[in-house]
Amino acid sequence: xxxxxxxxxxxxxxxxxxxxxxxxxxxxxxxxxxxxxxxxxxxxxxxxxxxxxxxxxxxxxxxxxxxxxxxxxxxxxxxxxxxxxxxxxxxxxxxxxxxxxxxxxxxxxxxxxxxxxxxxxxxxxxxxxxxxxxxxxxxxxxxxxxxxxxxxxxxxxxxxxxxxxxxxxxxxxxxxxxxxxxxxxxxxxxxxxxxxxxxxxxxxxxxxxxxxxxxxxxxxxxxxxxxxxxxxxxxxxxxxxxxxxxxxxxxxxxxxxxxx
Amino acid sequence: xxxxxxxxxxxxxxxxxxxxxxxxxxxxxxxxxxxxxxxxxxxxxxxxxxxxxxxxxxxxxxxxxxxxxxxxxxxxxxxxxxxxxxxxxxxxxxxxxxxxxxxxxxxxxxxxxxxxxxxxxxxxxxxxxxxxxxxxxxxxxxxxxxxxxxxxxxxxxxxxxxxxxxxxxxxxxxxxxxxxxxxxxxxxxxxxxxxxxxxxxxxxxxxxxxxxxxxxxxxxxxxxxxxxxxxxxxxxxxxxxxxxxxxxxxxxxxxxxxxxxxxxxxxxxxxxxxxxxxxxxxxxxxxxxxxxxxxxxxxxxxxxxxxxxxxxxxxxxxxxxxxxxxxxxxxxxxxxxxxxxxxxxxxxxxxxxxxxxxxxxxxxxxxxxxxxxxxxxxxx
Numbered sequence: 001x002x003x004x005x006x007x008x009x010x011x012x013x014x015x016x017x018x019x020x021x022x023x024x025x026x027x028x029x030x031x032x033x034x035x036x037x038x039x040x041x042x043x044x045x046x047x048x049x050x051x052x053x054x055x056x057x058x059x060x061x062x063x064x065x066x067x068x069x070x071x072x073x074x075x076x077x078x079x080x081x082x083x084x085x086x087x088x089x090x091x092x093x094x095x096x097x098x099x100x101x102x103x104x105x106x107x108x109x110x111x112x113x114x115x116x117x118x119x120x121x122x123x124x125x126x127x128x129x130x131x132x133x134x135x136x137x138x139x140x141x142x143x144x145x146x147x148x149x150x151x152x153x154x155x156x157x158x159x160x161x162x163x164x165x166x167x168x169x170x171x172x173x174x175x176x177x178x179x180x181x182x183x184x185x186x187x188x189x190x191x192x193x194x195x196x197x198x199x200x201x202x203x204x205x206x207x208x209x210x211x212x213x214x215x216x217x218x219x220x221x222x223x224x225x226x227x228x229x230x231x232x233x234x235x236x237x238x239x240x241x242x243x244x245x246x247x248x249x250x251x252x253x254x255x256x257x258x259x260x
Numbered sequence: 261x262x263x264x265x266x267x268x269x270x271x272x273x274x275x276x277x278x279x280x281x282x283x284x285x286x287x288x289x290x291x292x293x294x295x296x297x298x299x300x301x302x303x304x305x306x307x308x309x310x311x312x313x314x315x316x317x318x319x320x321x322x323x324x325x326x327x328x329x330x331x332x333x334x335x336x337x338x339x340x341x342x343x344x345x346x347x348x349x350x351x352x353x354x355x356x357x358x359x360x361x362x363x364x365x366x367x368x369x370x371x372x373x374x375x376x377x378x379x380x381x382x383x384x385x386x387x388x389x390x391x392x393x394x395x396x397x398x399x400x401x402x403x404x405x406x407x408x409x410x411x412x413x414x415x416x417x418x419x420x421x422x423x424x425x426x427x428x429x430x431x432x433x434x435x436x437x438x439x440x441x442x443x444x445x446x447x448x449x450x451x452x453x454x455x456x457x458x459x460x461x462x463x464x465x466x467x468x469x470x471x472x473x474x475x476x477x478x479x480x481x482x483x484x485x486x487x488x489x490x491x492x493x494x495x496x497x498x499x500x501x502x503x504x505x506x507x508x509x510x511x512x513x514x515x516x517x518x519x520x521x522x523x524x525x526x527x528x529x530x531x532x533x534x535x536x537x538x539x540x541x542x543x544x545x546x547x548x549x550x551x552x553x554x555x556x557x558x559x560x561x562x563x564x565x566x567x568x569x570x571x572x573x574x575x576x577x578x579x580x581x582x583x584x585x586x587x588x589x590x591x592x593x594x595x596x597x598x599x600x601x602x603x604x605x606x607x608x609x610x611x612x613x614x615x616x617x618x619x620x621x622x623x624x625x626x627x628x629x630x631x632x633x634x635x636x637x638x639x640x
Binding site: 098099110113114115116117119120121123124126127128130131135136138139143159160161162193194 | 290291292294295298302324325326328329330332333338353356357360361365366368369372604605606607
């Protein structure tokens, strides 16, 4: 399955921040079905805040977030619950429920929101865990898993109800290159085979080249999106020198140890 | 032949004369329609002995994880144990997903052991050995405090007095409102409750004597200590526990700073200094509450004051102060110990704070009992 022309998320004139402090404004972008969109930016530019606004944890100061046909920000509680089912979220730390086994974590949404018979729910959860390569860890507690396994388990949990969109916050942070590459492969497979749309916040350059169909780059100075496009294009041709520096991993200023 | 159409799924069950049953699924098989499909198939397929079951999924336009799980369940012969089951006609993409989780995977899951269950004797043994280990740690910690307190106290630079002042303010000054409220109320309650039975003997004036003795010797120190345990002992455990979880304690150690000298000594010093003050304050407020009730019963202030001073001796006040010092040491030491013992994991800090409060209160009560016995023996 390739990226379709159909738009699944539309962000319009979004202005976000905390009470008196505006973090980002005039944020406009669209995400197409089956696309892997990476949100990029330097530390502290508001990537995670943007993500939290997109998934409804924070309320934006102004603007709209449309998920398929509905305005998520303005949705009433009942509509909102329906819309929440359209996406899954993987948090940076995995955020697995520590008191439940990995299998129970994945089953939770199935138990709460479907009337499926017990054995089918178990099979769904097991299949999701197998998909992320954690079939053998089903009965283990989250605390017994490594960081990479916890993140994969969190993806399995986010996918329990087969959402069309997955939001991932820093999926490769703190993982070794092999594990991180494994996670990238999983994301690519999920996007290309199952048409799942991904919105990913990360700064892992290697992983961005691997997975991103398109990136949008945020900037703390201008407080908005400063670049949008394919990662390789931005690296070579971005008009803003800061964007090119970012992609080429060049430091901001001369070395402090050797000023010359 | 039965055909049933649900929302967007039609389930068609065809029985052939050779004992083969064919289930034809058309449309959308998702978490909603799979439920109806299950409810339809289970009684029909479970009732008869079937040799061959064919599931024709060629007509499915959409199938999600739940639908595939249902197909896999059928394929694993869970519904029809005697039949050979085949799932036919899945689209290549779905077929790939379907083969992603097989019977072998399920068997592998079944064979993994779940959480081990312990028998009762095992559990008793384990908790006894844990309690013994904990007692050992507490004794070792006590030794550690005794060893590190004096050298740190004399070394002004290492003592970090500003930290002591900060803890003193947080645990002491900030606790004043709640201590006031609770002590006054307890004083009022005790005076009020005891005034009624004492009235039967015409001995209401002795409410003042009682409230004086009870507050000075017992309740003042206990209230102050229990509030300290709830407010500050738990805070010490949470603070140090979070530092442990965030590896700040490791950072201290590799910088060559002993957490005992850097964190624990300051808290214990502050605890020992502030608890007697808090105790006297709680006592005063409790007595005040009691006095208010006796005044409202119609006794003049001078009489009440006389009763108070005649019943409460300096030794009682000293006892209250001594209890305050010991309770303060217990609460702050236990809070720090539980913080240092914090394990890894999301609930670890919560467990540490709970343990800090429970152990503090337990040790306070034990120490209080020891005080009572000692006081009794000394007076003899």
